Structure formats: C-alpha cells, structure tokens
Amino acid sequence: MNEPLAERIRPKTLDDYISQQHLVGEKGYLTQHIKNGLIPSFILWGPPGIGKTTLANIIAKESKRPFYALSAINSGVKDVREVIEKAKQSGGLFTTKNPILFIDEIHRFSKSQQDSLLGAVEKGWVTLIGATTENPSFEVIPALLSRCQVYILNSFSEEDLILLLKRAIKEDLEISKKTIKLKETDALIRLSGGDARKLLNIFELLVSSSDKKTITITDKYVLDRVQKNMARYDKTGEQHYDIVSAFIKSIRGSDPNGAVYWLARMIEGGEDLKFIARRLLILSSEDIGNANPTAFIMANNMFQAVSTIGYPESRIILSQCAIYLANSPKSNASYEAIGKAQQLVKETGDLSVPLHLRNAPTKLMKDLNYGADYKYSHSYTGNFAEQEFLPEEISATKLYDPGNNQRENLFREFLKKRWKKYKY
Numbered sequence: 001m002n003e004p005l006a007e008r009i010r011p012k013t014l015d016d017y018i019s020q021q022h023l024v025g026e027k028g029y030l031t032q033h034i035k036n037g038l039i040p041s042f043i044l045w046g047p048p049g050i051g052k053t054t055l056a057n058i059i060a061k062e063s064k065r066p067f068y069a070l071s072a073i074n075s076g077v078k079d080v081r082e083v084i085e086k087a088k089q090s091g092g093l094f095t096t097k098n099p100i101l102f103i104d105e106i107h108r109f110s111k112s113q114q115d116s117l118l119g120a121v122e123k124g125w126v127t128l129i130g131a132t133t134e135n136p137s138f139e140v141i142p143a144l145l146s147r148c149q150v151y152i153l154n155s156f157s158e159e160d161l162i163l164l165l166k167r168a169i170k171e172d173l174e175i176s177k178k179t180i181k182l183k184e185t186d187a188l189i190r191l192s193g194g195d196a197r198k199l200l201n202i203f204e205l206l207v208s209s210s211d212k213k214t215i216t217i218t219d220k221y222v223l224d225r226v227q228k229n230m231a232r233y234d235k236t237g238e239q240h241y242d243i244v245s246a247f248i249k250s251i252r253g254s255d256p257n258g259a260v261y262w263l264a265r266m267i268e269g270g271e272d273l274k275f276i277a278r279r280l281l282i283l284s285s286e287d288i289g290n291a292n293p294t295a296f297i298m299a300n301n302m303f304q305a306v307s308t309i310g311y312p313e314s315r316i317i318l319s320q321c322a323i324y325l326a327n328s329p330k331s332n333a334s335y336e337a338i339g340k341a342q343q344l345v346k347e348t349g350d351l352s353v354p355l356h357l358r359n360a361p362t363k364l365m366k367d368l369n370y371g372a373d374y375k376y377s378h379s380y381t382g383n384f385a386e387q388e389f390l391p392e393e394i395s396a397t398k399l400y401d402p403g404n405n406q407r408e409n410l411f412r413e414f415l416k417k418r419w420k421k422y423k424y
Contacts, residue, residue, distance in 0.1 A: 004201060005168060005172060005174075005175065005200045005201070005203065006196070006197045008174070009164075009168050009200070010054050011051075011054055011058065012061070013058060013061075014031065014034075014062060018051070018156070018160050018167075018196075019050075019154065019156055020051070020055070020153055020154065022154075023055075029149075030055075034059060034062050034063050037063065039059065039065075039100070040148070040149050041121050041147055041148045042129060042130075043106065043131070043136050043145075043148050043150050044056070044130070044131045044132070044151055045132050045135070045136055045150055045151070045152050045153065046133070046152060046153030046154070047133060047153075047195070048133055048195050048198075049192075049195030049196045049197035050155065050156065050195075050196065051196065052104075052131035052153060053069075053102070053104060053131060056069075056100070056129045056131065059129070060100045060102075065098070065099055065100050066087065066099035066100070067099065067102065068087060068100070068101050068102065068126075069102045069103075069104070070101070070102070070103050070104070071104045071105060072103055072104065072105040072107070072109045073104075073108060076113065077113050077116045080116045081116060083101060084101070084116075084117075084126060086099075087099040087101060098124055098125060098126060098127055099125075099126050099127070100126065100127050100129055101127070102129045103129070103130050103131070105131065105132065105133070106130035106131060106132050106139075106140065107133070107134040107136070107139035107140065107272070114140065114141045115143075115144075117144060118143055118144060121144070121147050128147075128148060130148065134272075134275065139274075158185075158189055161185075161189050161199055162182070162185055162189075164196055164199065165185065165199070165203060166182070168203060169182070175204070178210075178212070178214065179213060179214040180207065180214075180217065181214070181216045181217065182217050183216050183217060183218050184219045185217070186219050187222040187223050188202060188222050191226060193241050193242075202222070202226055205225075206221070206225055206226070243262055243269070244266070246258070246262045247262035247266065247276075247322075248283055250262055250326065251280075251322060251326045252283070252287045252330065256322070256326040256327060258326075259322045259325075259326045260319055263276065263318060263319060263322050267315050267318075273306050273311060273314050273315075274303070274306060274307055276306075277299075277302060277306040277314075277318065277321075278303065280299050280302065280303075280318070280321055280322060280325060281303050283299075284298070284299035284300075285335070286332060286334075286335045287330055287331075287335075288328045289331045289333060289334040289335065289403070290331060290334060290402075290407060290408055290411065291328065291330055291331035291406075291407055291408055292328045292329055292407065295324065295325055295328045298324060299321055299325065302317055302318070302320075306318065329406065330403070331402075331403030331408055332403070333400060333401060333408060334400075336401070337399045337401070340399045341399045344394060344397065344399070348391075348393060348394060351391035351393055354389075354390075355368075355371075355373075356371065356372060356373040356374040357374065357389065358370040358371055359371065374387070375387050386418070386419075395421070396421040396422065398422045402415070402424075412424050
C-alpha cells in the first residue's frame with residue numbers, strides 16, 4: 001500500500017484525536033467553539049508531527065463547513081485569491097457556516113501573501129486556520145495576528161506516542177496482518193523526537209522490512225534496523241531537529257567546517273532561511289554572550305539582512321555569520337546566570353523589594369521610608385557605592401560567574417574590586 005501509515009490511521013473525529021485536551025477535551029476551547037457553531041480564525045502553533053493538519057480537517061468536518069487547504073511552501077497570492085473567490089461563492093457574509101481556509105506552514109508566507117488574507121478574514125468570507133512550527137509573534141504580520149486566536153499544541157507525551165503505536169497495531173489492516181509485541185519503546189520514541197509522523201514511519205519500516213509473522217519490538221531491534229545516518233534532510237520533521245542540533249553544536253564547538261557543512265545540508269534541504277538566522281541569533285547570546293558582544297550585533301544584522309534579501313544571496317550572509325560565530329570566543333555565563341536566577345525565584349518565591357530600592361512617587365510612600373538610604377551611584381567616586389541590591393533572605397547570592405575568556409576576565413577583575421561578598 002502506497003499510503004503511509006500516518007495517513008492510514010489519521011484520526012477522523014475529535015474522539016479519536018490523541019492529546020491536546022486543553023483544546024479538544026470535553027471543556028476544551030475548540031470543542032466549545034464547535035458546539036456553539038461559531039469558529040473564530042485561529043493559528044495552531046506547535047512542533048512538527050503533532051497533528052495540526054489533522055485537527056483542522058476534523059474541525060471542518062465536525063462543523064460541516066467547506067474546507068480549502070493551501071501549503072505556504074508552494075502557494076502564492078494568486079492561489080490565495082482563487083481559493084478566497086471559491087470560498088465566497090460557497091459561503092458568504094451572512095452565514096455562520098463560512099468556509100474554512102487552512103494554510104499549512106503559514107510562517108513561510110511573505111508579508112504580501114499574508115496581506116492578501118486580511119480582507120477575507122475581516123469580512124468573514126473565510127475562517128482562517130493557520131498552522132506553524134514557528135512563533136507567530138515573529139512570523140505572522142500584526143494585522144493578521146490581531147484577527148486570529150493563537151492556540152498552542154503541546155508535544156506528545158510518551159504515553160500518547162505509545163497509545164498511537166497500539167492504535168496502529170490494532171486498527172491498521174496492513175500492520176495487523178502480523179503479530180506485533182511492544183516489549184520496549186524507548187528507542188522508537190527517542191528516534192521520533194516526539195514527532196508522531198516520524199514515529200509511525202519508523203514503525204512501519206520495521207514491520208514491513210521483516211518477513212516474520214511475529215515481531216517483538218525491543219530497543220536493540222529498533223536500533224539495529226533503523227539507519228542512524230540518513231543523508232536526506234526533511235524540513236517537515238524527519239531530520240529537522242537532528243541537523244539543526246549538529247549545526248549549533250558545531251558552532252558551539254568552534255568548528256567552522258562542521259558549521260558550514262550542516263548549514264549547506266539545511267539550505268539544500270529547503271529549510272526556512274529565517275529559521276536558521278533565528279537559531280544563529282539565539283546562539284550568539286547563549287553560547288558567545290559577553291565573551292564577544294559584537295557577535296550578537298552581527299547576528300542581529302544578519303537576521304535583518306536575511307529577512308530582506310531572501311534566497312539565494314542569503315546563503316552567503318548565513319555562511320559568513322556562522323563562520324564568524326564558530327571562530328568567536330565562547331561563554332554561556334549569561335545563559336547560566338538567568339537560569340540560576342529563575343530557579344532561585346521558584347525556590348524563594350516573591351521576596352520583598354528592600355525599602356531603599358523601592359520607588360517613592362507619593363508622600364505616603366516617602367513617609368514609609370520607600371527609597372530612603374538609597375545611594376545614587378553617580379554621586380560617588382568611580383560611580384559606585386556599595387549597597388544591597390538583593391532581598392535580605394538571599395543576600396550575597398552569586399548568580400553571574402564570568403566566563404574564562406579575555407573580555408569576561410576583565411569583568412571578573414572589575415567585580416572583584418567592588419564586591420567582596422560575592423567572592424569573585
């Protein structure tokens with residue numbers, strides 16, 4: 001059978017849909033919308049293989065609405081307008097049963113393509129359902145985002161994925177021809193990366209490649225049969241996160257050769273260039289930080305340039321930035337500091353702000369000693385006056401530990417001269 005397993009067992013109703021109970025459970029947002037017959041335009045945001053397309057199809061079916069689907073990868077403004085015209089003819093302004101227009105990977109639409117949707121959404125000719133793996137705040141224009149709800153789809157739990165495998169064993173005609181025993185599932189789930197489509201593809205490969213009528217799935221069985229180094233890069237999820245991980249780790253490990261190789265793999269695989277640029281921007285702060293602050297400036301400029309220029313020229317800009325970041329000194333001190341600070345906040349709760357650090361805009365607040373005894377740093381020699389800047393309960397807690405590099409070693413010497421209590 002040519003149709004892949006993931007398609008053959010795709011859920012047809014909300015009752016069959018696994019996970020996302022906050023959306024499709026008995027009291028879920030989307031469940032209530034379907035019951036009321038009033039479905040707003042919305043965007044589904046979540047990782048690959050989590051069921052965004054499936055959910056859109058189910059909503060259209062259960063709400064008995066015409067359904068039109070486009071992929072942002074191969075659709076343009078002309079395609080959007082043609083579908084909107086069809087939708088206008090099949091629905092209309094004066095009905096709550098207006099057609100659903102589903103756009104997969106809506107983050108890949110340009111500004112002009114997204115602009116072409118505005119009128120139809122605003123006038124009610126279509127109910128827009130967009131699907132994206134990227135943060136809509138960055139990838140969807142504000143005018144369109146303001147007209148849509150954003151619903152977040154959570155990653156599948158291990159229990160969800162095992163349930164999916166059991167459903168395939170029980171319900172799929174091809175798989176059920178053999179006796180499948182799920183003895184161990186760790187390797188299957190680890191290789192899938194939480195992507196249900198990838199999980200089912202691997203599972204089907206394991207079953208179909210064996211001549212045995214009875215197959216016992218163990219971690220060893222899975223690892224022995226699944227290719228560990230797939231040459232193909234699948235931007236829809238198959239190798240997406242593995243290749244990105246190798247790319248980031250090459251730069252973190254200061255290897256420009258590895259960095260530019262994995263960059264080429266992504267580019268040749270058709271990866272969204274802005275996704276790559278965003279990852280480099282994050283890395284410039286997380287892994288380089290104050291060891292070379294110029295790296296962040298360069299990465300930010302690179303992101304802006306890639307957003308403006310597009311392919312193929314952007315590949316050169318990405319290469320330049322990746323190589324520069326790989327050759328930069330590294331520090332994750334800022335990354336570690338905010339992690340420690342957030343953990344401390346979780347452990348200690350909402351500690352009171354010391355009185356001398358509080359704002360005192362009213363007479364009453366001044367009478368209560370808000371802001372009293374605060375030392376204005378610029379009034380002291382060297383623009384520094386030693387005082388307490390943390391709540392009393394966590395005084396002298398060192399959260400920032402400078403990295404061992406030329407620039408942050410200067411930071412360490414600077415801090416040593418001013419703060420004895422932090423023991424720099």
